[in-house]
Amino acid sequence: MRKHSVKSAAIVGAxxxxxAACGSNKNESSGNNGGSCDTSKGTLTxxxxxxxxxxxxxxxxxxxxxxxxxxxxxxxxxxxxxxKLTVSAQDDEANPAKGAQAATKLSTDPNVIGVVGxxxxxVAQTVQPILRDKKIPQVSPANTNPxxxxxxxxxxxxxxxxxxxxxxxxxxxxxxxxxxNYLVEKAGKKKIAIITDGKTYGEGLAAELSKQVAKKGxxxxxxxxxxxxxxxxxxxxxxxxxxxPEAVYYGGEYPVxxxxxxxxxxxxxxxxxxxxxxxxxxxxxxxxxxxxxLATSVGAPTESLATAKAFVDAYKAxxxxxxxxxxxxxxxxxxxxxxxxxxxxxxxxxxAEGKREDMLTNVGKYSGSGATGEVKFxxxxxxxxxxxxxxxxxxxxxxxxxxGTFSG
Amino acid sequence: xxxxxxxxxxxxxxxxxxxxxALGYTMVYGIIQLINFAHGEVFMVSSYGGLxxxxxxxxxxxKSPAVALPLMFLGGIVIAVIVAxxxxxxxxxxxxxxxxxxPLITALGVSVFLQEAVRVWYPNATSNLPYPKVFPExxxxxxxxxxxxxxxxxxxxxxxxxxxxxxYINQSRMGRAMRATAQDPDTAKLMGVNPDRVxxxxxxxGAALAGVAGVMFGGYLNNINIDMGFQNxxxxxxxxxxxxxxxIRGAVIGAFIIGLIKTLAGQxxxxxxxxxxxWIFVVLILVLVFRPQGLFGEPERVRA
Numbered sequence: 001m002r003k004h005s006v007k008s009a010a011i012v013g014a015x016x017x018x019x020a021a022c023g024s025n026k027n028e029s030s031g032n033n034g035g036s037c038d039t040s041k042g043t044l045t046x047x048x049x050x051x052x053x054x055x056x057x058x059x060x061x062x063x064x065x066x067x068x069x070x071x072x073x074x075x076x077x078x079x080x081x082x083x084k085l086t087v088s089a090q091d092d093e094a095n096p097a098k099g100a101q102a103a104t105k106l107s108t109d110p111n112v113i114g115v116v117g118x119x120x121x122x123v124a125q126t127v128q129p130i131l132r133d134k135k136i137p138q139v140s141p142a143n144t145n146p147x148x149x150x151x152x153x154x155x156x157x158x159x160x161x162x163x164x165x166x167x168x169x170x171x172x173x174x175x176x177x178x179x180x181n182y183l184v185e186k187a188g189k190k191k192i193a194i195i196t197d198g199k200t201y202g203e204g205l206a207a208e209l210s211k212q213v214a215k216k217g218x219x220x221x222x223x224x225x226x227x228x229x230x231x232x233x234x235x236x237x238x239x240x241x242x243x244x245p246e247a248v249y250y251g252g253e254y255p256v257x258x259x260x261x262x263x264x265x266x267x268x269x270x271x272x273x274x275x276x277x278x279x280x281x282x283x284x285x286x287x288x289x290x291x292x293x294l295a296t297s298v299g300a301p302t303e304s305l306a307t308a309k310a311f312v313d314a315y316k317a318x319x320x321x322x323x324x325x326x327x328x329x330x331x332x333x334x335x336x337x338x339x340x341x342x343x344x345x346x347x348x349x350x351x352a353e354g355k356r357e358d359m360l361t362n363v364g365k366y367s368g369s370g371a372t373g374e375v376k377f378x379x380x381x382x383x384x385x386x387x388x389x390x391x392x393x394x395x396x397x398x399x400x401x402x403x404g405t406f407s408g
Numbered sequence: 409x410x411x412x413x414x415x416x417x418x419x420x421x422x423x424x425x426x427x428x429x430a431l432g433y434t435m436v437y438g439i440i441q442l443i444n445f446a447h448g449e450v451f452m453v454s455s456y457g458g459l460x461x462x463x464x465x466x467x468x469x470x471k472s473p474a475v476a477l478p479l480m481f482l483g484g485i486v487i488a489v490i491v492a493x494x495x496x497x498x499x500x501x502x503x504x505x506x507x508x509x510x511p512l513i514t515a516l517g518v519s520v521f522l523q524e525a526v527r528v529w530y531p532n533a534t535s536n537l538p539y540p541k542v543f544p545e546x547x548x549x550x551x552x553x554x555x556x557x558x559x560x561x562x563x564x565x566x567x568x569x570x571x572x573x574x575x576y577i578n579q580s581r582m583g584r585a586m587r588a589t590a591q592d593p594d595t596a597k598l599m600g601v602n603p604d605r606v607x608x609x610x611x612x613x614g615a616a617l618a619g620v621a622g623v624m625f626g627g628y629l630n631n632i633n634i635d636m637g638f639q640n641x642x643x644x645x646x647x648x649x650x651x652x653x654x655x656i657r658g659a660v661i662g663a664f665i666i667g668l669i670k671t672l673a674g675q676x677x678x679x680x681x682x683x684x685x686x687w688i689f690v691v692l693i694l695v696l697v698f699r700p701q702g703l704f705g706e707p708e709r710v711r712a
Contacts, residue, residue, distance in 0.1 A: 057534050
């Protein structure tokens with residue numbers, strides 16, 4: 001009896017193995033379009049570090065899926081000869097400590113060729129050094145803090161901080177001032193109050209905005225801080241309201257900005273709230289963002305760029321929805337920069353960890369036409385694409401009102 | 409001056425919310441000397457319960473606040489009560505005679521469990537969820553002061569329910585049984601009080617109040633998230649300790665004091681709103697140094 005049951009267990013086990021094998025075969029063939037590419041040398045990994053859960057997950061999932069799209073397309077087109085590419089996405093929960101764990105995990109894998117990420121500048125600060133030590137290129141679709149590439153004196157004495165760090169989006173030292181110009185010159189709002197959430201991103205943005213507002217003849221009537229987890233902003237709003245601002249600039253992200261805007265209105269402070277790319281998401285409006293609120297975001301509107309159309313169509317075909325969010329197109333370009341650099345590095349040869357040095361050089365030299373326009377990096381690792389757009393909430397949706405580059 | 413009045417009004421609204429939650433902490437502590445750290449999560453779960461109720465309503469009912477709103481309160485309260493009863497039965501009752509630390513740790517465990525359960529099982533709970541717009545819009549304007557109608561409703565509910573609760577405990581038969589159990593469970597048992605019933609009822613009342621708070625929180629702030637239970641739970645717990653844990657009146661007054669400290673310190677103390685929590689806990693520490701039993705609490709009884 002006992003023997004019998006062992007035997008039947010073995011049979012069931014074998015059957016399961018066969019099934020599993022069938023399953024994986026099937027996946028592979030659909031993954032690379034009938035297996036037409038040569039993937040005999042194995043699999044290489046593009047890492048993604050982004051908030052896949054938590055408040056900012058709408059942005060993070062857009063980043064992850066867009067990177068997956070780029071990798072999928074490369075596999076179909078046999079961009080990297082001999083290898084199959086895959087995405088390993090790690091959740092950083094928008095938390096620097098979690099980001100460090102995610103980066104450490106990726107950095108121990110010898111097959112990781114590069115990392116797309118992070119979303120948050122504060123998370124990038126912990127991820128950068130971990131990846132640098134292993135010479136893994138990091139291309140961020142969304143970090144806009146200028147110190148990440150050019151150091152604390154980024155305006156007067158810029159100095160490259162990490163030779164493995166690149167980004168495809170533009171920076172707060174342009175985004176903040178661009179917003180300031182719009183508010184003061186175009187919208188005629190001279191008295192501006194600032195609210196920040198105390199994180200690297202929001203503080204940087206607000207600091208650059210303040211300087212430019214003063215330069216253009218506006219005044220910052222007051223500045224306040226809110227906690228990232230705060231929900232009741234009545235105290236802050238009453239303080240700001242007493243200063244009678246014509247607009248409020250919020251340095252932070254949509255989970256706070258949406259409710260803040262709504263609570264401003266119900267407290268009788270009916271002025272537009274403006275923010276950076278961190279509030280430029282449909283979720284902002286859902287959570288309370290009101291008509292007339294403003295946001296700057298990096299790049300031209302994805303829908304209006306001719307180069308972006310192919311991306312949007314392919315994304316929709318793959319995921320069925322257009323939830324690539326604010327950074328999807330950037331993430332797609334970032335992943336393609338890594339893949340392009342890999343193709344140049346290998347040039348038909350074999351991958352080895354020792355080739356990471358060449359990878360860094362090749363990412364730096366990468367030049368391509370992507371979903372956000374031209375993708376190229378300057379000597380600090382910053383994108384050469386400095387286009388910014390102002391969006392406004394109009395009949396419940398973000399609508400672009402001005403696209404251009406910051407010119408002082 | 410108008411800023412001061414506005415901040416006082418803001419503080420009263422925040423206090424009203426905290427008071428509804430603090431009652432649950434103080435009642436449970438009064439009866440079984442347990443700081444039920446999971447109570448904040450009961451508040452959070454009820455908020456999601458109210459939202460789920462709304463989501464499940466047929467479309468024509470969604471448009472009629474007079475129907476939708478009471479149903480949301482009912483849904484929130486029912487979910488909160490169910491969670492609290494299950495929690496009491498399976499997490500706390502088996503530990504009734506265990507050392508005090510055991511149920512305390514269990515309460516922390518239940519708290520984490522509830523938070524993660526909502527995060528994993530409630531659709532899209534990983535990020536803030538907007539609350540339906542069935543609450544009265546607009547605000548009450550008294551000269552320079554501006555209070556949203558939802559804030560007014562919150563204060564009315566909070567004060568009204570506290571008064572009803574106090575009367576119930578002081579005058580009803582069951583209230584007397586509760587007080588008796590709080591004073592001495594063994595003697596109360598000899599007098600024919602069933603302590604299990606009294607304790608379950610205490611949890612139910614606390615949860616129902618948290619349920620009202622949970623739905624009102626969504627209506628007042630338009631958004632809910634899974635962290636709201638922890639944060640407001642800490643405030644409510646602090647309010648209960650400040651007022652004297654075990655005392656109904658103390659919890660409510662403690663809650664209003666905390667609400668007012670938060671908004672006034674944010675306005676007038678150095679550091680502004682960034683440091684308003686600091687002042688809450690500074691006041692708490694000062695009260696505990698000079699009056700360890702809290703403002704309205706009785707000195708700790710030593711049980712035989």
